[in-house]
Amino acid sequence: MKTAFAFAAMLAAAPVLSSGVACAAESGPPLHFVLIPKTVHPWFDKAMTGAKAAGDMITKATGRPVEIEYRAPQTADVSSQNDIIERAVATHPDGLILDLLDEKGNRAAMDEAADQKIPMTVFDSLPPEGMDITAVGADFCEQGTMAAERLANLVGKKGEVAIMMGVPTAPNHTLRAECEKKVFAKYPDMKVVATGIDNDSIETAQKQASAIMQAHPDLVGWVACDASGPVGIGQAIREGGKTGKVKEVGLDNLNDMIQLIKDGVAESSASSRPEMQGYWAVISAWQKAMGQKTPKYIDTGIDLLTSKTL
Incomplete structure (x- = not known):
């Protein structure tokens, strides 16, 4: 400033x-x-x-x-x-x-x-x-790439991962998602098995993340494309007893996101x-x-x- x-x-x-x-x-x-x-x-x-x-x-x-x-x-x-x-x-x-x-x-x-x-x-x-x-x-692509690369390293560049899309028509959310997918596509042992859509709602993100983790019990990690997504994902990880088992790299600096990092639910966040x-x-x-x-x-x-x- x-x-x-x-x-x-x-x-x-x-x-x-x-x-x-x-x-x-x-x-x-x-x-x-x-x-x-x-x-x-x-x-x-x-x-x-x-x-x-x-x-x-x-x-x-x-x-x-x-x-x-x-x-x-x-x-x-x-x-x-x-x-x-x-x-x-x-x-x-x-x-x-x-x-x-x-x-x-x-x-x-x-x-x-x-x-x-x-x-x-x-x-x-x-x-x-x-x-x-x-x-x-x-740089929205750089932000998505940073989060995806960090998650890939956390999970040993292998396993099933998921992406929370945010608002699918929003240009910044779409660009982040595209660049996250490109990162995961580089690693033969990684696979994107699900994409949620939260429409910038923490509550929706939490419900979608819970449903996706139930449908994919072998899921090892999450990234998101908006600020609401990672907060909802973190809540779902905690409520599902998957802290430490399912890794998360979030986006942005909401107070709830910061608390999830401090609590060890999320590993980090790329803030814009x-x-x-x-x-x-x-x-x-x-x-x-x-x-x-x-x-x-x-x-x-x-x-x-x-x-x-x-």
């Missing part, structure tokens, strides 16, 4: 940027950004913490108030998310900050925003093909830094609102969480 503050403060302190837009001592009404995640979820609470920190920094650096409105679908439903996007567009905000459930399914709502000349930034996701939108997030994603998504949205060009992609990196690092 110190690096982020220094960068943004530098931009704000400069008298004029290349396009002639003044940054210091901005005047005018509050900047209004709408942040729309995939669903109500603790991961997005962490992203919103970072987003608020960025808004506070911009206000301190420029003197202009920043309002970040949080509008989350109650469930991971594309039509509900599109309805929220469309209603946000009708308020003519200074920018939309989106985590897409379905890049194709969200396209029409995003085209409407583009027609209204409302800048957009996506985070924890990838933009629809052909749309010039900054994406903020980790949600607070940093929220922070830099707002910085990008602010720059777009000021008429500046922004990068195609901002990589916020990955943390490997283990019992030794927590």
Whole structure:
């Protein structure tokens, strides 16, 4: 965050940027950004913490108030998310900050925003093909690969494993799953015997993981593609008395995930830094609102969480 503050403060302190837009001592009404995640979820609470920190920094650096409105679908439903996007567009905000459930399914709502000349930034996701939108997030393939390779080493590169898919239409979840499968395909003695779909619900993940482990008693390990999946998987491992017998490498840094690592239920987790994603998504949205060009992609990196690092 110190690096982020220094960068943004530098931009704000400069008298004029290349396009002639003044940054210091901005005047005018509050900047209004709408942040729309995939669903109500603790991961997005962490992203919103970072987003608020960025808004506070911009206000301190420029003197202009920043309002970040949080509008989350109650469930991971594309039509509900599109309805929220469309209603946000009708308020003519200074920018939309989106985590897409379905890049194709969200396209029409995003085209409407583009027609209204409302800048957009996506985070924890990838933009629809052909749309010039900054994406903020980790390298999702690298994250999935890291988790799968770690699990492969834990189980001696042999045995039956399973993948919890998350939301199948979400571009980041899909990419992680594809890259996890590629890792397991490298090892002749490993086999993916099941894939669950939790739709970003911990409860659903727990039920699916329990059913899969009952159907596959020789299962040796799990990876996931979203933040809910590994928490539900860990609960199922614990409740099924399989701690230490079925290995798990999770994703992200939810408090429940961290506790599963501390308790020895999960071995580790590859975290995509949600607070940093929220922070830099707002910085990008602010720059777009000021008429500046922004990068195609901002990589916020990955943390490997283990019992030794927590």
